[in-house]
Amino acid sequence: MTGPLRRPFLKLAALALAAAALAAPARAQWNSGGPPRSPQALTVDVLDVGQGDSILIRSPEGKTALIDAGPTRDGAVQALKKKGITAIDLVVVTHHHLDHHGGMDAVIREFHPKYFLATDSSHTTQSWLRLLQTVKSENVTSVLPTAKPRRIELGSATLTVFPQPPEDPKSENDNSVGVRLQYGGFSMILTGDSEPPSRNWWLENCPDLLRDCSVLKLAHHGSHNGTDAPWLDMLKPELAVVSLGAGNSYGHPHSETLELLKRDRIPLVRTDEWGTISLVSDGSTWNLVSSSMLARRKAAPRRDAVVAGGEPTRGPSRSSSRRR
């Protein structure tokens, strides 16, 4: 189930969101047009940077964090300028692969972040060393993930950096930094390109940071090794987003990942189809925004979650387990 299934699934997800809006106007709305503007909102933009990751987080108080900077030198800078960004507080590079840090050098020079968070894994390339030089020459304070969770306040939103698994010298993907973003009842989990060894380590060592998220950024661009059943069973996301390039040579997202999401009736939105994906939350509701779709959904408790096909979502046993 490759191409033929993907688009209908996406359309069904959109229809389901619309159906929920009509059925429950107090909790959900269906609109078109631009994103809502509220000084009290948290905004997450999964930027369309092609085959790579770059995610911008803006707190209600205007604090900004950027997680990864895409594959190309200027792609992230251009996308950030389009969003009206003039300064960034914190930049994170999840791991030392170019599709995540290719644009970070330019981002640092342009937006002068105060903090740079990345691991000191031994995977090193010329471009990575150049980036470290820039961090130093621009006087950005380096921060390492630690063996314990690290809380970073972004105004009233919190970014919790997962404890870092022991370094895997063979798989840089498994050295990815993982974070949970929380703002009121809205949460999002991002773990770079993590594969089963590191995700299983987190499942074992910090399950409380993983449970019940609103939105999951699929690891490793939707690869079959970026998502598995135990991961989804713990996180129980209401929505999955994935950052990837159209027609990428890796075949992302893989059919195994799409099957798993279908199994759990988790809608998927993709940057290769949507362009930049924006999520806006006031802490009690959250919206998924694109130029053609805006849907408001309750953030917590999440009994009103909707699924592809427009039917009520999780069964009673699932719902109750989600609220523990």
Ligand SMILES: [Zn+2]
């Ligand atoms: Zn990647």
